[in-house]
Amino acid sequence: MFSLRQASALAREPDVSAVVEATERFLASASGPACFRQARGDPEAAVDAAAFGRLAEVGLTGALVPEDLGGLGFPAGVAVLLAERLGWSLAREPFVENLVLPYALLLALGNNARAHALLGGMAKGGSVVCVAFQEGAFALPSAEFPVARIEKVGNGLRLRGRKRFVVGARASTHSLVLAPLEGEAALLCVPSGAAGVTRQDKLLADGTFWSDVEFDTVVAEDALIERGASCIAALENALDVANLALSGELYGLQTRILEMTLDYLKTREQFGQPLGAFQALQHRAVNLYTRAQIGRFLLGEAVDATETSAQAQYASRCKARTADSALEIAKEGIQLHGAIGFSDEYDLGLYVKRILVRSAWLGGADFHRRRLESFELAEAAA
Amino acid sequence: MNALAPIDWNSLSDSDFRAELRGFIEAKFPAHLRNHPRRIPRWEDTREWFGTLSAKGWIAPNWPREHGGMGLTASKLLIYFEEVERWGIPRLYDMGLFMFGPVLIRHGTEAQKREYLPKILSGEHRWAQGYSEPGAGSDLASLRTMAIPEDDHYIVNGHKTWSTFLDDATHLFLLACTRNEGRKQDGISLFITPLDVVGIERRLITTIAGHAELGEVFLDNVRIPGANMVGPLHGGWGIAKDLLEFERINNGSPKLGLYALNQLQEYAKRTGLAADPRFAERFTRLRLDLQDQSCAYRHFCSLLKAGRTPGPEVSLLKIWSTETYQRLAELFLEVAGEEGVEADRVDVPGALAALRLYYRSRPATIYSGSSEVQRNLLAKRVLGLPAPK
Numbered sequence: 206m207f208s209l210r211q212a213s214a215l216a217r218e219p220d221v222s223a224v225v226e227a228t229e230r231f232l233a234s235a236s237g238p239a240c241f242r243q244a245r246g247d248p249e250a251a252v253d254a255a256a257f258g259r260l261a262e263v264g265l266t267g268a269l270v271p272e273d274l275g276g277l278g279f280p281a282g283v284a285v286l287l288a289e290r291l292g293w294s295l296a297r298e299p300f301v302e303n304l305v306l307p308y309a310l311l312l313a314l315g316n317n318a319r320a321h322a323l324l325g326g327m328a329k330g331g332s333v334v335c336v337a338f339q340e341g342a343f344a345l346p347s348a349e350f351p352v353a354r355i356e357k358v359g360n361g362l363r364l365r366g367r368k369r370f371v372v373g374a375r376a377s378t379h380s381l382v383l384a385p386l387e388g389e390a391a392l393l394c395v396p397s398g399a400a401g402v403t404r405q406d407k408l409l410a411d412g413t414f415w416s417d418v419e420f421d422t423v424v425a426e427d428a429l430i431e432r433g434a435s436c437i438a439a440l441e442n443a444l445d446v447a448n449l450a451l452s453g454e455l456y457g458l459q460t461r462i463l464e465m466t467l468d469y470l471k472t473r474e475q476f477g478q479p480l481g482a483f484q485a486l487q488h489r490a491v492n493l494y495t496r497a498q499i500g501r502f503l504l505g506e507a508v509d510a511t512e513t514s515a516q517a518q519y520a521s522r523c524k525a526r527t528a529d530s531a532l533e534i535a536k537e538g539i540q541l542h543g544a545i546g547f548s549d550e551y552d553l554g555l556y557v558k559r560i561l562v563r564s565a566w567l568g569g570a571d572f573h574r575r576r577l578e579s580f581e582l583a584e585a586a587a
Numbered sequence: 588m589n590a591l592a593p594i595d596w597n598s599l600s601d602s603d604f605r606a607e608l609r610g611f612i613e614a615k616f617p618a619h620l621r622n623h624p625r626r627i628p629r630w631e632d633t634r635e636w637f638g639t640l641s642a643k644g645w646i647a648p649n650w651p652r653e654h655g656g657m658g659l660t661a662s663k664l665l666i667y668f669e670e671v672e673r674w675g676i677p678r679l680y681d682m683g684l685f686m687f688g689p690v691l692i693r694h695g696t697e698a699q700k701r702e703y704l705p706k707i708l709s710g711e712h713r714w715a716q717g718y719s720e721p722g723a724g725s726d727l728a729s730l731r732t733m734a735i736p737e738d739d740h741y742i743v744n745g746h747k748t749w750s751t752f753l754d755d756a757t758h759l760f761l762l763a764c765t766r767n768e769g770r771k772q773d774g775i776s777l778f779i780t781p782l783d784v785v786g787i788e789r790r791l792i793t794t795i796a797g798h799a800e801l802g803e804v805f806l807d808n809v810r811i812p813g814a815n816m817v818g819p820l821h822g823g824w825g826i827a828k829d830l831l832e833f834e835r836i837n838n839g840s841p842k843l844g845l846y847a848l849n850q851l852q853e854y855a856k857r858t859g860l861a862a863d864p865r866f867a868e869r870f871t872r873l874r875l876d877l878q879d880q881s882c883a884y885r886h887f888c889s890l891l892k893a894g895r896t897p898g899p900e901v902s903l904l905k906i907w908s909t910e911t912y913q914r915l916a917e918l919f920l921e922v923a924g925e926e927g928v929e930a931d932r933v934d935v936p937g938a939l940a941a942l943r944l945y946y947r948s949r950p951a952t953i954y955s956g957s958s959e960v961q962r963n964l965l966a967k968r969v970l971g972l973p974a975p976k
């Protein structure tokens with residue numbers, strides 16, 4: 206009823222189905238709400254290096270990396286399909302943050318030898334990379350970052366500043382940091398263990414973490430991956446891919462809540478009949494189903510349109526749509542369950558909290574609607 | 588009861604009354620309890636303030652003066668709530684004050700009133716409500732807890748759940764079946780029991796906000812003296828419904844939303860968000876929803892003061908109040924963005940309140956008659972719409 210297979214041509218390609226199914230098998234055996242619950246608030250749980258080994262085995266670490274660099278060479282749309290499965294399973298594996306966003310960023314830099322070298326290492330599952338660019342609430346990247354600075358010193362580069370809301374920093378061996386160098390944007394690859402890199406982890410509503418990272422460090426000159434406007438363009442592009450994947454994840458999360466809720470309405474009895482026999486609740490369920498389906502077909506088109514000129518539009522449309530419906534379905538899921546939906550013992554709340562966190566990352570629905578408005582205005586002006 | 592001669596607070600002008608309250612609160616309320624992270628702080632945290640209010644004669648603003656309350660009119664009661672929420676004062680162990688006390692005043696025997704009312708006012712007795720059961724939520728009348736007479740006692744067996752305040756409650760008022768035939772509603776009685784008697788076990792339930800403030804009560808051959816029945820035998824359902832009306836008026840007061848509104852407004856000013864016209868439009872809409880709710884609240888309270896029951900219409904107040912509260916909390920969490928979902932400081936007083944208000948507001952549309960149940964009532968009993976065949 207909620208599968209993306211019918212909605213996307215890419216999803217039906219045999220090699221794509223194969224990797225999605227392999228991921229499903231992996232998730233069924235090694236992930237899910239029980240693991241998620243157990244790892245909640247545990248600062249060690251997210252840095253499990255073995256987890257990346259397992260992800261590499263399934264092919265997830267190399268899914269988006271071109272074949273000549275040792276990956277599987279799938280288009281970015283596959284990330285959305287995989288993220289959807291991760292969301293549905295309530296996986297805590299850091300997929301979008303460590304296996305989509307940094308990959309998309311490096312790939313978007315085009316023919317860049319340093320980026321390619323890094324991607325090769327990532328595909329094998331050895332290097333784990335996160336992207337550190339925000340310094341406050343989410344905004345699209347620009348060369349004008351108020352605090353962080355890179356300057357040339359001796360035979361290296363000195364980075365100073367504080368990056369916030371860095372998702373996936375805990376598991377990373379390197380951070381890709383965006384900061385200005387001599388008045389233009391630059392992208393620096395900083396080893397997580399370098400002297401002068403201090404991470405402050407923040408516990409989130411769902412029991413996972415993101416981090417504020419303070420940099421006051423000197424790195425070698427070859428840590429400079431790219432400089433100039435291309436950094437900004439590549440990051441914007443990568444954020445679109447990441448938001449598409451996040452939309453897939455939010456879609457998976459909400460459809461799981463919807464399934465749980467429909468099951469509950471069929472089994473819980475009050476007034477001598479299943480709750481689902483009350484027409485008022487049937488209509489509520491249908492409203493939620495409808496909202497999810499609108500997201501489903503949108504996502505399907507978006508999956509097939511990644512890496513085209515329509516990608517940015519689709520990214521914001523998908524994020525606005527799926528974040529909104531996920532939040533709505535989360536609230537209604539609690540309500541339709543009654544008191545048990547408010548108890549921590551029941552798994553529903555785990556999904557609800559995951560939705561709160563994932564929908565707030567990389568711009569909420571309102572941010573993306575505003576961005577779409579600005580696209581409209583720009584088009585009208587042209 | 589308090590030693591002070593009862594004062595007629597209603598004879599003060601609104602502004603004098605407000606000034607009096609505000610002065611007292613600002614001088615006496617313990618600063619570390621302001622904007623408390625828990626929906627209901629533990630008894631040991633709030634007992635001092637409870638005692639302060641109690642000694643002043645201000646703990647039961649809604650009770651008649653002859654029973655030790657303030658006997659406030661609806662307008663004065665609103666001022667009372669406004670001042671409490673303005674100062675970010677957390678919820679007290681108020682089940683006795685707002686729910687059980689008023690019922691006892693109406694339906695209790697003289698002996699019960701003498702025994703229990705003063706101890707509610709002093710905080711010595713803290714009440715929890717034992718209505719819901721695993722199989723009896725919205726369909727409360729299907730409850731299965733049984734009370735069987737034996738000499739001058741009742742032997743009670745059953746399983747209650749979702750009782751708020753169970754962590755620090757001392758007493759339970761509960762509904763149990765006292766007759767097996769006929770309409771279920773006509774065979775239910777209301778009992779009271781201390782929680783520390785033989786045969787009662789409690790198990791606390793943690794909420795999605797991470798607080799173990801609710802719980803299950805297992806009753807295994809609990810002996811309840813016949814004198815601890817409130818109201819007539821088999822007459823518990825009517826009293827329970829009466830009590831639910833108090834509960835609905837109480838939940839219909841703007842105090843829930845007021846606190847969320849205050850917190851959101853402060854945040855919007857501090858961050859500059861208030862200047863964003865898109866935000867301002869949404870905020871003003873909600874502010875007016877809350878402000879206009881006060882008029883309806885005053886109306887229903889004044890019916891109650893005049894000795895009339897508020898009637899089934901009061902459901903509209905509960906729906907409006909709780910849903911407005913939720914929308915305020917949702918807007919707050921939305922605009923707080925990334926910071927809103929950082930939970931590190933969710934339990935630290937003074938931290939951003941968005942996430943905890945989101946959690947706190949969720950169950951308001953579930954407890955004391957869910958929004959769906961209220962809508963069913965309004966459709967049937969107020970609009971006169973026919974029942975499905």
Ligand SMILES: Cc1cc2nc3c(=O)[nH]c(=O)nc-3n(C[C@H](O)[C@H](O)[C@H](O)COP(=O)(O)OP(=O)(O)OC[C@H]3O[C@@H](n4cnc5c(N)ncnc54)[C@H](O)[C@@H]3O)c2cc1C
Pocket residue numbers: 473475476480483485486540541542543544545547715716717718719720723724725726748749750751752801950953954955956957958959960963
């Ligand atoms: C925070 C909190 C505090 C509580 N405190 C107490 C307490 O102190 N004492 C106590 O006894 N109980 C308490 N409760 C329990 C509360 O009274 C019940 O949760 C409530 O009656 C709903 O029952 P339920 O949870 O079993 O949901 P259900 O009755 O199973 O309902 C599930 C969903 O179905 C809907 N529904 C049910 N019937 C219909 C219908 N006919 N038409 C349309 N929709 C319908 C409901 O509205 C709800 O959305 C508390 C609950 C919460 C969440």
